[in-house]
Amino acid sequence: MNTMENLEKQLICPICLEMFTKPVVILPCQHNLCRKCANDVFQASNPYLPTRSGSVTSGGRFRCPSCRHEVVLDRHGVYGLQRNLLVENIIDMFKQESSSTKPAPQQKEETPMCDVHEEEKINIYCVTHGVPTCSMCKVFGAHKDCEVAPISSVYQTKKTELSDGIAMMVGNNDRMQGIISQLEEACRAIEENGRRQKTQVCEKFDQLYSILEERKREMSQKVTAEQEEKVNYIRGLTRKYGDHLEESCKIVEMGIQTMEEPEMALFLQNTKPLLKKITEASSTAHLDKVERGYESMDHYTVDFKKEGKALRSIDFIQDDEDEDDEDEDGEAGAEEGEGAQTVSGGSAVTPASIQPPPPPPPQQINSTPSSTST
Structure with a gap:
């Protein structure tokens, strides 16, 4: 299995990151490309050359995506490159061996296609922008200067x-x-x-x-x-x-x-x-x-001890007391509260003394609503 995996890695196209698709062309630098991928790279490097049926049919130049070696094409364009029949035969043998040793894979959902290049599958990941994209976007599209990585990793x-x-x-x-x-x-x-x-x-x-x-x-x-x-x-x-x-x-x-x-x-x-x-x-x-x-x-919390004492001190006004005594009683009552008030029956009360002291405001933090305590 390790041998097959290593072999499969050698049969991956550096453009589409998939196994070479026949026909496979060999460049002067001895690197291989799918003919379609080579044609796409060539067209991206020579956008103003005349084309026929989507293929460049005149000479031009482009660089190998593996080693950056300059490839010079004649008037036949990409079709003038030599096919690598050895690699094509190895791919056929590899596919036959894989189909006989591996169980039939479960049918997966269709791979999403690139929005810009509708015929290209999304098969690489742009690390710079953090989005999955296709190989053509890396070669001459919006991600040509970006760092990319295999989508599986x-x-x-x-x-x-x-x-x-x-x-x-x-x-x-x-x-x-x-x-x-x-x-x-x-x-x-x-x-x-x-x-x-x-x-x-x-x-x-x-x-x-x-x-x-x-x-x-x-x-x-x-x-x-x-x-x-x-x-x-x-x-x-x-x-x-x-x-x-x-x-x-x-x-x-x-x-x-x-x-x-x-x-x-x-x-x-x-x-x-x-x-x-x-x-x-x-x-x-x-x-x-x-x-x-x-x-x-x-x-x-409330405490009415003081108020209760004030209420228990309420008494009738003595009839035999003279006016001087009444004045003294009035001054004494003023010292205890705001002044004694005479009520029906002769009793005196100190209403100010029964008011409870205001409680302290509650503690509040952050954005809590204001308290209504007095």
């Missing part, structure tokens, strides 16, 4: 690169799934902390009955507003990560389908945009991240 390299990219995407998807789980847990913690803090607020306000009922409603609304704001933000992040994960899964499926593509040229045509998508989808820099403790609602 690039196929294996790109297939390995795509496989590594898929593995990386699978790992990234697992990490994103973990982040989504953490975000969902943070959402539940925010909801639980919000319910607990509202319960504490309600319990404190219930002790003050109808006098603090309005304040209880306002503070509950503040807790609810921040809870909903944070939950909506976390859910929005969850949707973003979910959308990113869904897109990544689609790219993985596309990659798996591409990996199953048996035709190398089609595979290489689809690999470049797919690898670009994998690189873009692998980055999560555009996705916000939640700082630790963002779900905390502890800044809404």
Whole structure:
């Protein structure tokens, strides 16, 4: 098998990179070319010479694609070159031997043709531009100054690169799934902390009955507003990560389908945009991240000890006190709050003393929405 493979390499045309097609012509430098390939090279080097039925029939010059030796043709053109019957016989023997020793190959899909040279198959890969192309594009087309490589070697390299990219995407998807789980847990913690803090607020306000009922409603609304704001933000992040994960899964499926593509040229045509998508989808820099403790609602903790003490100090105004005592009581009340107010029944209250101190603002990071805390 190694001998046959080495022999096959010697029978490859340097232009079309396929086995020589009869008739095979031998150049003065002893290198061989398919007659069609030699004619194409000759026409590319002498574009202004007259042709007949697509073949050059007058003398001219071109360089051997293997050694760059200058080949001078007579008036018969390429048809004046001597045929290499020995190589043609070896090709016939090689094909007979290959057909008898190798199993019949499975029928493959038709090889895609070059867009510029419609009669040429895409059989080489342009390393400079990263696209598969045909041998004629390399000889005198858009890729004549480019570096090229056999399509089979690039196929294996790109297939390995795509496989590594898929593995990386699978790992990234697992990490994103973990982040989504953490975000969902943070959402539940925010909801639980919000319910607990509202319960504490309600319990404190219930002790003050109808006098603090309005304040209880306002503070509950503040807790609810921040809870909903944070939950909506976390859910929005969850949707973003979910959308990113869904897109990544689609790219993985596309990659798996591409990996199953048996035709190398089609595979290489689809690999470049797919690898670009994998690189873009692998980055999560555009996705916000939640700082630790963002779900905390502890800044809404309330303590009504001072207010309860002020309410327990409310008493009736003594009728036997003179005006001086009343003035002293008024000054003492002003020191405790903003001043005592006389109510029906002779009792005095200090409404300013029952206002809870404003809680500190919640911590925020990155692009999180602003909090509504006071």
